């Protein structure tokens with residue numbers, strides 16, 4: 001009796017991760033720069049490369065890296081990570097018949113112009129003005145046909161470190177035999193913001209030229225859509241302003257207000273997900289020397305605690321009409 005196989009391949013995806021790209025766009029003496037870490041993963045008729053050692057279906061990950069650099073050179077969309085990710089994803093599913101989906105993730109590092117002479121910005125000198133990154137996650141789906149491409153776009157922020165020294169309470173939580181935390185009406189609130197918002201699906205035009213290099217962004221920008229270049233800055237400002245101004249009852253309650261504001265300000269954003277570690281700062285107990293450093297209004301010296309931290313996450317979704 002033939003042996004029944006015990007297993008089968010149920011998911012397969014491969015590509016290149018952390019392709020580091022730096023690009024200069026020269027507008028005469030006025031230079032624009034971007035620095036990206038790019039991940040590209042492909043799905044399609046690639047099962048045989050796993051199950052039968054058949055490399056004839058494999059676009060080498062080295063070629064995936066080369067294509068990433070080539071499009072960084074020729075794409076007119078390189079300065080915008082959402083558009084560049086869509087261009088790159090569209091390229092892979094258009095060029096290779098057996099590739100049905102491309103997943104492109106881009107992390108953009110911050111470079112700001114150095115201010116010189118009374119706030120004027122330097123044309124070609126830059127500095128790193130924060131460790132937070134703009135992030136983009138794109139899926140280009142050709143599984144319904146190469147002329148019926150669908151784009152799914154998520155974007156957001158990672159590693160945006162913030163702290164407020166008052167305007168934050170935590171009271172009224174469950175008290176039982178396991179509770180040691182005291183209620184406070186004034187505490188430090190610090191977190192490293194991780195934000196992802198998603199847009200409604202967009203139809204994409206398949207590139208028509210032989211090299212599959214054209215990628216058209218539709219004319220006209222709809223407010224709050226994937227094509228609206230103000231969305232990332234609005235989302236960042238909403239995050240920072242709500243964090244600063246909210247009289248926070250908890251990380252959960254502040255998170256919810258941030259997300260509501262992003263949904264309200266951007267018509268095409270469907271979901272907003274925040275993941276917020278609660279980075280604890282513990283007041284140092286100085287009772288042993290007769291000094292009150294524990295009463296919230298007298299707490300001035302704290303120990304920043306690297307771990308453990310709380311971790312508060314939620315997704316807020318637009319209500320469907």
Ligand SMILES: O=c1[nH]c(=O)c2[nH]c(=O)[nH]c2[nH]1
Pocket residue numbers: 170181249250251252278310
């Ligand atoms: O804002 C907070 N939410 C919690 O769920 C929590 N739990 C905790 O110990 N401290 C805090 N703070």
